Structure formats: structure tokens, C-alpha cells
Amino acid sequence: MPGTESQRAFDLIEERFPANSTGSAASEGASAKLVFVAPDGEKVTDQANRAAVTEVVGKVGGLDQVVRAADPYGTAAVSKDGSTAYASVTFEVKAKDVDDAGLEGRFTEATGRELFAATSQLVHLAGWMAQDEGDTPELRGLAQGYYAHSFRLAAEAGDAELSATALRGLAVQCVDLGYRAEAVQLGEACVEYGRHLDNPRAVAYYEATLANAAAQDDDRHMATKHLAMSETAIGRPAVAGSDSWAAHYSPGRWAHESGMILSRLGDLDAAEEHLHLALDIHGLDRRRTRAIVLADLGGVRLRQGDIDGAMATWRDFLDCADGIRSVKVQAALRDMRVRLRRYSAVPEAQQLRERAGHITD
Incomplete structure (x- = not known):
């Protein structure tokens, strides 16, 4: 219904993340992406998998109304670890005019919704992978496109949880890009979609999304309210x-x-308590997650004026971070090095900076 948070989310997505935003060709015709994921332990570049991908892309490229199906191997559209390949498909007509007469078989409306939901999940995963692959404008744009498309597919499926999850991805992206007002609006829509779900973890997920967006927008009242609601859930x-x-x-x-929300709100003691809780829950076996929490905890301790505590925490962070390939870990390493510049007269601070430099090189 026009005027609801959900309708505003649709309007905002169409404004900020248009469905076709890759150039003039895309503005004339619909576009889509095929996502190929290799089986566990294999790569899409393996001979058999490459042949299968190439065959599918070739068949899609030969369909009526398809202008081009790009070869992922010729357009550098393969993830660094070789697990995933993406093929861009361009149509000569707009999305609403794409003819499905060539599709074989028929299915019920319920099956159609299930197909939309499954595709939404897959597209969301592709967005997460693009976001985790790097922090370049190209990858950020790719992730945004996937999340926005995932939301549209979820809406077609009538799946509130998938819709909210896609909105969460877009809200986080808006926070990272500094679009604070947009992040809050997407967070509000996220909460609305999740309001009647029976899954308490999902509700907590979406409430925390809005709390984070509000904290970034310096709205303490809204942030505190929704943080409490996420804690309850x-x-x-x-x-x-x-x-x-x-x-x-x-x-x-x-x-x-x-x-981190509490840190943004300036409640550093509560922030430290929550980060310690996260470390206790995660244990020692999840190195990437533990490394990121330790990096954030070091930053909180520095803001508290506990320089020795911050450096001790960052020392543990470097022990965890060594050998981990992650955009978030790399960003945390850079952030730590910058903050330690102020302590050039402290030998341990310089040692930490040097260690971090070796890990980021």
C-alpha cells in the first residue's frame, strides 16, 4: 500500500538502486545474471565445470530476445577463489516484455513462488559474496544490484523474511556509503517486513539493522529503542x-x-561488555569472526583511554588475523595502523604497525 514503509522501500530502491543501472544498453533492455557455483572442493575453472558453464551460457545466448550472454571466462567474472562465475545476460526488450513461451513445462502459482524465493536466496548470496570479495566501487555496485534484485524476487515470492533480509543488505551498504537517511528508511522497512515472523532470531536481526542505521544517523532514541527490541528477540x-x-x-x-552500536552511541563500557560476550560465545575456533571482534574491542579500549589494553587486544587480533583473507579483516588492519600513528613514541605501537603492514602486504 502506498505510504507504508514497504512502499517507501520500493520507491527508495528504484531511486537509489535502479534495476538497470549498468549503462545505456541496459536502460533499453532487461538484464539478468547467471550465477554458477562449483561443487564443494572444486572450481568453476576446472575443465568439466568450465565446459558445463560454457554450454549453458551458449544456450542462453541463443534464446530469442537475448542480445548477449557474456562468457564469464572472457570477462573476468570469476571469483578469486574460483568457486563462483557470473554471466551477464542482456535482452533486447524490457523485463515486462520478456517472453516466457520458450520455457518448457507448467507449474502452479505455489511452485512459482517457491522458485522466486529460491532464486532470491541465491541472488542474495551472490550479493554477499561480491560484498565480501573487495571494497572497490565495481564490487560495491555489484553487491547493491544483487541485493536490490533479491528484494524484488522476494516480493514476487511474497516472502517477508527474504524481503527483510535483502533490505538488511541494502541498509548495511547505505551505512557504509554514508547514506544515513536512506539506511534508516530501509531499516524501518526491514523491521516492518519482519514484524510478524515467528523466528525470533530473524526479528533480532532486523531490529538490530534499524538500531545500527539510527545510531549512524545520530538518532539515539530510535537506536536505543530498537536495540532493546533486538535484545528481547x-x-x-x-x-x-x-x-x-x-x-x-x-x-x-x-x-x-x-x-558496535553502543560504541557509536558513546556507551563504551556497555560496548566493551558486549564485545567480551561475543568473544566468549564465539570461542577460539572461528578465527575470522574472532579477529574482527578483537579489532573492534581494541578500538573501544583506545577510546576509553586504555592504551595498554588496546595494544594487548590488538596483539591478539594480529595473531588471529594472520593468514585470513577477508575484506573486513583488511579494513580493520588498516584502521588499527592509522590509529597507532599517534603513538609513534611507544615501541609496542610501532611493532604492531609493522606486524599489520606485513599481513596487509
């Missing part, structure tokens, strides 16, 4: 057997995100 028993994206929002992830 995360404290409820998890839904057994749920395998949705939002269902994996664990108490540890909530504690970490809440700690």
Missing part, C-alpha cells in the same frame, strides 16, 4: 530446524553488532 528460544539466512544470526553475532 535474541533472548527467545530459536526456531528448531530453520535454515534461513536470518536464522543464522546467533547470540554471538548479536552481541558483536550490539557492542
